Amino acid sequence: MIEGSLLHVDDVTLVLSTERGEATLLDHVFLNVGHGEMHGLVGESGCGKSTLVKLVLGLTPLEARIKTGRVMFNEMNLLSLSDLQMNDQVRGKLIGFIPQDPFQSFNPLFSVGDQIIQALKRSPSAKSRTRDELRAHLFAMLERVHIADPVASLRKLPHQFSGGQLQRLMIACAFACGPRLVLADEPTSALDVTTQQQVLTLIEELNRTSGVAVLLVTHELGLVTQHCDRVTVMYAGQTAETMSTDVLLEDAKHPYTLKLLACHPDRGRGLDGIPGIVPAIVDMPSGCRFHPRCEDAFEQCRAGPIPRIDVGPKHTLWCRLYQPSNGQEAAFVAS
Amino acid sequence: MTSRLRLFARDKAALAGAGLVGIIAFLALAGPHLVPYPQDATATHILDGLDPPSVAHFFGTDDFGRDLFSRVVLGAGTALELALGVAGIAMAIGVPLGLWAGYFGGWLGNAIMRVTDVFLAVPSLVLAIALAQLLRAGVGSAILALSLTYWPHFSRNVYAETRSARTATFVDAMEGMGVAPNRILFLHILPNIASSIIVRATIGIGYIIMLAAVLGFLGIGVPAPQPDWGATIAHSREHLPDDWWLAFFPGLAIFLSVLGFNLLGDGLRDIIDPRFRRSR
Amino acid sequence: MLLFLTRRVLLGIPTLFGLVLLIFLLIHAVPGDPAVVLAGDQATPRQVAAIRAQYGFDKPLMDQFAIYVSQLAHGSLGVSYLTQRPVARELADRLPATLELAFFAMTLAVGIGIPAGLLAAQRHNSWIDHTLRVLGIGGLAIASFWLAIMLQFIFSMNLNLLPVHGRLSLGMQAPRRLTGFFTVDALLEGRWSVFTDALRHLILPGVTLSIAPLATIMRFTRASVLAVLRRDFVLYERAMGYPRAILMTKYILRNALVTPITQIGLLLGAILGSAVVIEDIFDWPGLGSYAVQSIATDDYQATLGVVLVVGFLYILINIVVDFVHALIDRRLVEQL
Numbered sequence: 001m002i003e004g005s006l007l008h009v010d011d012v013t014l015v016l017s018t019e020r021g022e023a024t025l026l027d028h029v030f031l032n033v034g035h036g037e038m039h040g041l042v043g044e045s046g047c048g049k050s051t052l053v054k055l056v057l058g059l060t061p062l063e064a065r066i067k068t069g070r071v072m073f074n075e076m077n078l079l080s081l082s083d084l085q086m087n088d089q090v091r092g093k094l095i096g097f098i099p100q101d102p103f104q105s106f107n108p109l110f111s112v113g114d115q116i117i118q119a120l121k122r123s124p125s126a127k128s129r130t131r132d133e134l135r136a137h138l139f140a141m142l143e144r145v146h147i148a149d150p151v152a153s154l155r156k157l158p159h160q161f162s163g164g165q166l167q168r169l170m171i172a173c174a175f176a177c178g179p180r181l182v183l184a185d186e187p188t189s190a191l192d193v194t195t196q197q198q199v200l201t202l203i204e205e206l207n208r209t210s211g212v213a214v215l216l217v218t219h220e221l222g223l224v225t226q227h228c229d230r231v232t233v234m235y236a237g238q239t240a241e242t243m244s245t246d247v248l249l250e251d252a253k254h255p256y257t258l259k260l261l262a263c264h265p266d267r268g269r270g271l272d273g274i275p276g277i278v279p280a281i282v283d284m285p286s287g288c289r290f291h292p293r294c295e296d297a298f299e300q301c302r303a304g305p306i307p308r309i310d311v312g313p314k315h316t317l318w319c320r321l322y323q324p325s326n327g328q329e330a331a332f333v334a335s
Numbered sequence: 336m337t338s339r340l341r342l343f344a345r346d347k348a349a350l351a352g353a354g355l356v357g358i359i360a361f362l363a364l365a366g367p368h369l370v371p372y373p374q375d376a377t378a379t380h381i382l383d384g385l386d387p388p389s390v391a392h393f394f395g396t397d398d399f400g401r402d403l404f405s406r407v408v409l410g411a412g413t414a415l416e417l418a419l420g421v422a423g424i425a426m427a428i429g430v431p432l433g434l435w436a437g438y439f440g441g442w443l444g445n446a447i448m449r450v451t452d453v454f455l456a457v458p459s460l461v462l463a464i465a466l467a468q469l470l471r472a473g474v475g476s477a478i479l480a481l482s483l484t485y486w487p488h489f490s491r492n493v494y495a496e497t498r499s500a501r502t503a504t505f506v507d508a509m510e511g512m513g514v515a516p517n518r519i520l521f522l523h524i525l526p527n528i529a530s531s532i533i534v535r536a537t538i539g540i541g542y543i544i545m546l547a548a549v550l551g552f553l554g555i556g557v558p559a560p561q562p563d564w565g566a567t568i569a570h571s572r573e574h575l576p577d578d579w580w581l582a583f584f585p586g587l588a589i590f591l592s593v594l595g596f597n598l599l600g601d602g603l604r605d606i607i608d609p610r611f612r613r614s615r
Numbered sequence: 616m617l618l619f620l621t622r623r624v625l626l627g628i629p630t631l632f633g634l635v636l637l638i639f640l641l642i643h644a645v646p647g648d649p650a651v652v653l654a655g656d657q658a659t660p661r662q663v664a665a666i667r668a669q670y671g672f673d674k675p676l677m678d679q680f681a682i683y684v685s686q687l688a689h690g691s692l693g694v695s696y697l698t699q700r701p702v703a704r705e706l707a708d709r710l711p712a713t714l715e716l717a718f719f720a721m722t723l724a725v726g727i728g729i730p731a732g733l734l735a736a737q738r739h740n741s742w743i744d745h746t747l748r749v750l751g752i753g754g755l756a757i758a759s760f761w762l763a764i765m766l767q768f769i770f771s772m773n774l775n776l777l778p779v780h781g782r783l784s785l786g787m788q789a790p791r792r793l794t795g796f797f798t799v800d801a802l803l804e805g806r807w808s809v810f811t812d813a814l815r816h817l818i819l820p821g822v823t824l825s826i827a828p829l830a831t832i833m834r835f836t837r838a839s840v841l842a843v844l845r846r847d848f849v850l851y852e853r854a855m856g857y858p859r860a861i862l863m864t865k866y867i868l869r870n871a872l873v874t875p876i877t878q879i880g881l882l883l884g885a886i887l888g889s890a891v892v893i894e895d896i897f898d899w900p901g902l903g904s905y906a907v908q909s910i911a912t913d914d915y916q917a918t919l920g921v922v923l924v925v926g927f928l929y930i931l932i933n934i935v936v937d938f939v940h941a942l943i944d945r946r947l948v949e950q951l
Contacts, residue, residue: 057854084859092856099854104847109869109944119855159946173855183854348752453633457926460888461906465922468910469641545758549892552760555910568761572896575764576772586761594756601752 005072006213007033007056007181012069012079014055023281025051025064027289028305030239030316031232033181036211038204040224040245042260043234046278049217052234053183057095058086074180092119096174096182096212098203101190102166106158112166113154116173123177141176145169145202164195168202175206181213188223200227221260225249230314233257236278236289238306241317254317255294288320296321339606349602355595363415366408373409375401377560385578395580398570399560403580407588410562414592417478417557418543422536424482429489430532436490437497438520448494454487463546467555477556481543492535496528530607534600541596548589564589616941619948623937627930634926638919639683643676653915658696669693692923693916695909702920706902710924711795712782713894713901717886719798719817720824724882728829729875732836733868739841747833754830759889763823763896770819778816780898787812820897824889828882832875839871846870873944880936884929 009031016023026048033039041049054060056071058078071078074094078086091097099105107115116138120126126134142150145168158166167187174182184203188196200216204227207214216228224231225245232242233256241254252258259274276293279285285292291301298320306318322329343349367373380400388395394403432451436444454462463484470476500506501524509519550556551565559566564585571581642649650667651658658666667673671682686693692702735747771779782797783789790800790809797813843849844867852862887902894903902921909917941947 059850059853087853087856087859090856091854097851097854099847099851101847105851107848107852107866107870108946110866115852118852118857118861122856122858157945177855449629449633452630453637456630456634456930457922458884458888458929460885460891461922461925464891464906464910465641465918468913468918469644469915541756548758549760552892553895553907553910565758565760568758568764572764576768579768582761582764582768586758586765589758589761590753590756593758594753597752597756 004034005032006035006037006074007031007215008072009052009056010070010072012055012071013067014051014060014064015067016061016064018282020282024067024284025237025281026055027238027284028068029234029237030242030308030318031215032242033213033215034230035180035213036207037213037230038207038228039213039215040228040231041215041217041234042219042221042224042231044219044278046236046281047234048237049219049234050185051237053185053215053217056183057091057097058083088122092177092179093123094180096177096179098167098170098174098182098184098187100186102163102170103158103190105170106166108158111155111157112161112169113156116154116169116176119173120177123179125176125178138172138176141172142169144206145172147172163191164198167191167195167199171199171202171206175210175212179212181215183215183217185217186219187216188218196223203227221264233260236284237281238289239318240290241315241319243312243315243317247312247315251311251315253311253322254319255296255321256290257317288318343602343606346602346605348598349605352595352598352600352602355591356599359411359415359592359595362408363412366412370402370405370408372402372405375405379560385574385581387578388580394584395578397567397581398574398578403567403584406562406567407564407584410564410567410585410588411592413557413561413563414544414547414589417474417481417547418540420478421481421485421543421547422540424478425485425489425539426532426536428482429486430493432486433490433493434497434520434525437494438501438516438524447490451487451490451494454483455491459484459542460546460549463550464553464555467550472555472558474557474561477547477550481546481550484546485539485543488539489532489535493528493532496531497524500524500527530603534604534607537596537603538600541593541600544589544596545593616948619941620938623934627934631927631930634923634930635684635687636680638923639680642915642919648672653693653696662696687923692920695914695917695920697909697912697914697917702917705905705917706920706924709901709905711792712899713887713890713903715796715798716817716820716824716894716899716901717883717890718796719821720886721828721879721883723821723825724828724832725879727825728832729836729872731829732833732875733840733863733871735833735837736840736844736871737863744837747837751830751834751837754826757826759823759827760892760896762826763820763893766819766823767896777819780816780896782813782816782899783809784812784816820893820899823893824886827889828886831878831882835875835878836871839874840867843867843870869943873940876943877936877940880929880933883932887925887928 009029011028011030012026013024013028014026016025029048029052031041031052041052043049051060056073056078058081066079069079073090078090081090106112120134120138125137129137139150142153147153147165147168153161153169161169167190171187174184182203187203188199191199200223203214203216206212216224218224225248228245230242230244231248233240233254235256240256241252243252248257248261252261256274263274274293279289279292285302287300287302287304288294288297288306291297294301300320306320307324308316308318309322309324310316311322362369378401385398385400386392386396392402392404394407397403397406432447436447438444457465463480466480466483467477470480506519506523509523510516547556548563548565548568551563552569554566554569556565557563567585568582571578571585574581642653648663650663650670650672653666653670670686671679674682690703692706694700695702695705698705731747735744738744767779770777778784787809790797790804790806793800793803798810798817801807801810801813849862849867852866857866890899890901891903891906893899894901895907898904902925906918906921908914909921
């Protein structure tokens with residue numbers, strides 16, 4: 001148990017039996033979100049970020065099996081809780097959720113108010129308030145997310161709003177419930193660029209003022225560098241590296257992280273791609289899954305599990321190019 | 336193509352359907368040569384009337400002493416012939432109309448669909464009965480009545496499919512290049528929607544067999560003494576509860592044939608268009 | 616909402632008009648002198664002449680149509696040559712019997728079909744699911760008239776549990792006619808024995824008529840629930856900790872019911888169609904048995920009258936179904 005961490009995903013492996021063999025969706029993944037932290041979880045599509053979010057919420061498919069690891073939150077191992085316990089205590093209560101596509105995530109046949117209140121009324125916020133106080137609390141939150149005329153708005157149906165408005169309603173709902181952590185799963189991917197900035201600024205603001213931690217899941221490194229305190233990089237179901245944003249920009253070590261940084265238009269020397277493609281879920285390479293595309297890969301990279309290397313107090317990576325003891329480059333790596 | 340066949344082969348229900356349809360088709364074709372008492376299509380032997388099932392007569396005999404097993408098997412021929420004829424005519428009317436209305440639209444297309452709506456405004460069975468009565472007894476009338484009842488199902492289906500096929504980008508491209516509409520319709524759109532027409536036709540044959548059975552039951556279908564499942568069941572009413580086999584076996588035959596075509600049609604739909612795939 | 620209803624009714628009018636036109640054309644499509652055809656085989660020359668005058672068959676086609684429409688507007692559907700009574704009157708007498716049977720069958724179909732479909736979807740791929748699916752497909756393949764006869768055979772003739780035919784047992788007096796539904800009227804009068812008797816008579820024909828719609832509704836509900844379960848808002852509602860029971864019965868169900876409900880109109884139409892034969896088998900004094908009778912006696916006016924009334928009812932039912940659909944899914948109100 002790491003000191004002061006709110007959410008600690010510890011060495012979790014999630015497997016799924018398919019027709020073509022066993023697929024390892026998450027391979028010894030690690031994630032550590034501190035109290036009040038804005039933490040970015042970044043990686044390409046299909047790297048397992050959404051699966052990890054579903055894992056924390058206990059919403060992975062029934063056929064998927066946890067092979068190793070635990071998810072520590074609030075001194076509980078979430079993986080050991082029953083679905084009922086998760087529903088009663090965690091989902092929408094201790095942990096909030098902001099989905100990717102607000103248009104698809106709101107139920108089209110009910111008013112937004114009905115749905116928000118359904119989540120709100122069993123949340124921690126409701127426990128300490130009377131009905132009127134809860135209403136006032138919700139209206140205050142709606143105001144903070146710049147939703148005009150809350151009374152009329154709550155009675156409207158989802159299709160009567162714009163994407164940006166709906167997402168702000170989602171944000172309001174998530175934070176109004178009074179959670180300790182909000183999982184935002186690509187909250188801006190379905191929005192246009194100008195709205196994206198609005199929404200992210202809003203989330204960041206709420207994070208700072210309320211002290212609620214946010215896990216911002218995204219495939220855009222740029223968003224993470226702009227808004228997050230710390231970042232975890234994932235590739236093909238494995239954790240590559242985790243560090244603070246400053247360290248990311250100055251002292252990232254994992255080859256994949258470096259490639260991601262190089263791909264960013266601001267930093268790279270033009271539009272470098274990363275040669276190769278992400279392998280299919282049943283055809284994953286052994287050992288470090290990035291090794292087929294890594295310029296510095298060598299024989300040992302194919303052997304798993306990858307050793308964990310703690311470079312600094314909060315800088316950890318998983319790679320054979322570095323010595324586990326001191327984080328220095330391994331001796332046999334050609335410079 | 337082969338991957339779809341494999342998919343079909345894994346669908347047990349569809350296989351069962353195909354099997355049943357195969358059996359029905361076989362009986363329809365080969366029946367007259369295989370049944371133990373082919374002459375019982377028309378002959379009568381009152382003395383043997385209403386015997387229960389036995390080795391000599393698997394399904395027993397009917398009120399005219401005819402072997403029920405033979406008549407039920409021969410009835411397959413009647414039913415299938417009728418259903419194929421109806422399906423053919425209904426397609427010949429409904430498909431072109433649907434294609435035209437779906438592609439060209441306009442006031443004529445609208446008018447065609449309005450007419451379709453009107454025909455569909457009456458429940459099929461009621462319409463079939465009314466038409467059959469108006470057209471008087473006879474196989475031809477039954478076929479005509481059922482065709483007039485069923486064509487709107489084809490035209491509505493084809494209309495919807497054509498309309499959505501029409502919005503495909505490649506159609507725009509072809510129109511832009513000046514390809515004649517007829518060419519587009521017949522060489523490009525029709526092949527695309529052909530599979531859904533086949534599915535509809537398969538399920539439709541099952542439906543038509545059912546409708547024809549009702550007409551036969553009411554006495555306005557195929558005229559006696561041609562073997563007809565519905566008509567036989569109608570005859571059975573006066574002889575219940577003693578001579579139950581007269582009602583039971585023809586009904587079983589109807590059940591198995593309609594079931595077969597329904598299962599086959601569903602199975603075809605699953606492999607042809609993944610969008611409509613039944614959730615498994 | 617009112618605007619929606621008005622627009623929807625207005626949309627139905629051309630269809631109704633088309634139906635009337637169709638019937639009219641059918642009268643003329645029959646080979647031979649339409650007056651003779653309508654009057655019937657046994658008519659006297661006088662009766663034939665009367666019909667010719669009434670419909671104006673000697674006038675041009677357009678005038679004839681106008682006459683026909685105006686007759687309909689006055690509630691006249693011609694005269695049954697068999698009973699010499701106005702067809703409209705006879706249909707009005709018989710309509711409640713058919714409606715009572717149809718609604719009973721529909722209630723069974725919905726009351727069993729929706730929960731069954733929901734259950735099958737919740738227990739996706741379990742043995743319950745497979746069994747229900749098989750039953751569903753089988754249910755659609757059973758000829759209703761066959762089923763009726765088999766049920767009569769088993770439950771009435773052999774087991775003596777239920778009556779063979781009719782709406783009431785011999786000697787049981789019908790309740791005072793308020794709605795025309797024996798069950799409802801008996802309850803309103805407080806006559807419990809009549810109520811149970813009427814109900815017992817409803818069971819066999821009602822169950823027979825309900826099988827095909829039940830199978831269809833179950834199938835559609837199951838598919839619909841499975842489709843809804845895959846939607847993003849279900850994931851969101853689960854992620855935000857909605858209680859399971861409320862999630863299922865309120866948020867998922869309403870979305871899932873949209874498709875089955877739109878089927879109800881179609882299915883009531885199918886029930887009305889099947890009722891023709893079923894009523895005949897069970898001696899049920901409704902529109903259906905009337906139609907069978909008119910077919911057997913070549914009473915064309917009566918048959919066409921039934922077609923018109925059933926068609927009209929069907930159009931009306933579909934308007935109601937569309938209305939209910941819009942109540943559930945408000946987005947439709949703006950679309951039309």
